[in-house]
Amino acid sequence: MYADVTSGLGKVPAPVSHDEFRKRQADFCDSLGGKSIAIITNNPTSIRSRDTHYPYRFNSYLHYLTNWDEEKGVAVFYRRGNEWTCRLYVKPRDIAKEIWSGRVLGPEGALEGWPVDETDSRLNLETSMLELMDGADIVYHVTGLDEDVDKIVADFNGDLSDPRVYLDDMRVIKSDSEIELMRYSGELAALTHIEAMRRCKPGMGEWHLQAIIEGCFLYHQSEWAYTSIVGCGDNATILHYTDNKSIMNDGELVLIDAGCEISGYASDITRTFPVNGKFTEAQRAIYELVLKAQLAGIAACQSGSPWSDMHHATSRVLAQGLLDLGILTGTIDDALGDDWNGPYRQFFMHGTGHFLGLDVHDVGGGRQGDGVPERILEPGMVVTVEPGLYFGAWREDIDIDSKWKGIGVRIEDDILITESGPIVLTEKCPKNIQEIESLIGTI
Numbered sequence: 001m002y003a004d005v006t007s008g009l010g011k012v013p014a015p016v017s018h019d020e021f022r023k024r025q026a027d028f029c030d031s032l033g034g035k036s037i038a039i040i041t042n043n044p045t046s047i048r049s050r051d052t053h054y055p056y057r058f059n060s061y062l063h064y065l066t067n068w069d070e071e072k073g074v075a076v077f078y079r080r081g082n083e084w085t086c087r088l089y090v091k092p093r094d095i096a097k098e099i100w101s102g103r104v105l106g107p108e109g110a111l112e113g114w115p116v117d118e119t120d121s122r123l124n125l126e127t128s129m130l131e132l133m134d135g136a137d138i139v140y141h142v143t144g145l146d147e148d149v150d151k152i153v154a155d156f157n158g159d160l161s162d163p164r165v166y167l168d169d170m171r172v173i174k175s176d177s178e179i180e181l182m183r184y185s186g187e188l189a190a191l192t193h194i195e196a197m198r199r200c201k202p203g204m205g206e207w208h209l210q211a212i213i214e215g216c217f218l219y220h221q222s223e224w225a226y227t228s229i230v231g232c233g234d235n236a237t238i239l240h241y242t243d244n245k246s247i248m249n250d251g252e253l254v255l256i257d258a259g260c261e262i263s264g265y266a267s268d269i270t271r272t273f274p275v276n277g278k279f280t281e282a283q284r285a286i287y288e289l290v291l292k293a294q295l296a297g298i299a300a301c302q303s304g305s306p307w308s309d310m311h312h313a314t315s316r317v318l319a320q321g322l323l324d325l326g327i328l329t330g331t332i333d334d335a336l337g338d339d340w341n342g343p344y345r346q347f348f349m350h351g352t353g354h355f356l357g358l359d360v361h362d363v364g365g366g367r368q369g370d371g372v373p374e375r376i377l378e379p380g381m382v383v384t385v386e387p388g389l390y391f392g393a394w395r396e397d398i399d400i401d402s403k404w405k406g407i408g409v410r411i412e413d414d415i416l417i418t419e420s421g422p423i424v425l426t427e428k429c430p431k432n433i434q435e436i437e438s439l440i441g442t443i
């Protein structure tokens with residue numbers, strides 16, 4: 001079944017080139033001040049049960065700079081004479097350990113195939129890092145990821161600084177090769193959502209759709225970028241519902257928020273559709289309103305515009321729609337309230353989108369409304385646009401007509417900002433009612 005999804009899927013794009021990694025390193029080092037060194041560590045492993053771990057996911061900053069994904073890797077950037085040098089510390093070869101947990105490349109292997117200047121064993125970390133720190137005025141480092149490095153850096157007497165401010169500015173603008181990877185990631189996720197629509201029938205479990213989606217990802221050598229949300233009925237009104245353990249009943253909507261990773265680059269798609277293939281009148285009214293808001297949000301994704309424009313665009317449409325449907329009363333100004341926090345927020349309580357890249361909630365923007373200085377959209381940025389409306393029957397805090405209860409709708413696409421307007425990277429995933437209804441339960 002998963003092979004069917006490939007029809008229409010292009011070839012996996014080329015990986016990011018070593019030249020590009022080298023360019024990133026140079027740009028990063030150029031922004032570092034004084035006599036400084038920068039240390040970028042990998043993520044810690046995470047225990048699932050006793051001696052069993054969750055699948056490992058590399059740190060996006062380390063990957064972005066070095067392409068090195070093996071756990072315990074540490075990159076150190078330092079000046080040798082006038083030249084910046086990238087030294088990578090890696091786990092040493094150890095056959096007794098490798099028999100159990102897999103081959104490692106060791107310093108020699110890393111030097112051959114990775115875009116770095118020098119490699120060393122992690123066993124030498126302390127001695128050689130102390131040497132590098134000696135004479136430096138500033139150490140750029142993010143604590144909390146690698147205990148060994150944190151201990152070494154704790155003894156440093158100069159200034160400690162955060163390298164992420166520079167890296168976030170770089171990561172927020174995607175290169176051509178990153179865009180190609182993200183386009184493919186969006187395409188695979190789009191086709192996968194279609195597969196879930198085609199196989200959805202009343203009486204199935206939410207977990208069945210999750211299995212289809214995540215099976216498709218895995219079949220295509222991808223994996224989920226975040227825990228898949230498959231919520232029917234009232235479960236669709238829980239923003240981060242991930243239990244996925246309910247039976248999907250005739251008459252309910254199901255909301256699927258699922259995306260995959262290609263070479264670390266995330267896609268993030270949400271679709272909402274009726275389990276039995278036919279929207280009820282109330283479901284249709286809410287769906288059409290959210291879709292109208294989403295299209296307005298996408299249209300607001302213009303280079304040169306403040307990032308919050310799209311949030312204001314979706315908010316305006318949703319607030320007006322809630323008034324038209326009689327769910328809210330008063331004027332549009334009443335509904336929107338001060339600072340875009342009026343009564344409409346009872347039913348649309350999240351931001352309209354986030355940046356997307358190596359992290360699903362990518363760096364560079366914070367979240368809309370959290371007080372982070374406003375970004376101006378530029379070509380090469382990728383954002384999501386994902387308005388929603390949620391009328392949980394379980395919500396004791398809201399007073400609405402019973403016909404709306406149990407409806408939760410979110411529609412989300414991934415948008416590339418270009419000089420000539422927004423490009424929807426996930427456009428292969430249908431969202432108009434007629435197209436969706438014609439797909440559901442057809443297999």
Ligand SMILES: [Mn+2]
Nearest residue numbers: 268384386412
């Ligand atoms: Mn999202």
